[in-house]
Amino acid sequence: MDGCELRPAYDPGQGTFTIQLWASGRPAGIHGLREPFKSADECVRTLDAFLVRYGLRSTNGSEKAHLLGALLHCARTAG
Numbered sequence: 642m643d644g645c646e647l648r649p650a651y652d653p654g655q656g657t658f659t660i661q662l663w664a665s666g667r668p669a670g671i672h673g674l675r676e677p678f679k680s681a682d683e684c685v686r687t688l689d690a691f692l693v694r695y696g697l698r699s700t701n702g703s704e705k706a707h708l709l710g711a712l713l714h715c716a717r718t719a720g
Contacts, residue, residue, distance in 0.1 A: 651712060653716075658673060658716070662691075670691070672688055681713050685709045
């Protein structure tokens, strides 16, 4: 994912999880914008299809675990 960054986020008002795709320091897409995810696990589990649409590789197991932990941390510390 050279030049790209995945930023997990949680919206406490909506109770939804998203993962933002940033490329070259700019937002490039949001996984969970069109189909809101109430579950952090579902957000991570469906991420690879989103990444493929942007021409990026799928995440590996450790990346998935890191993102899941980060999403859960966002939810715990929100609001």
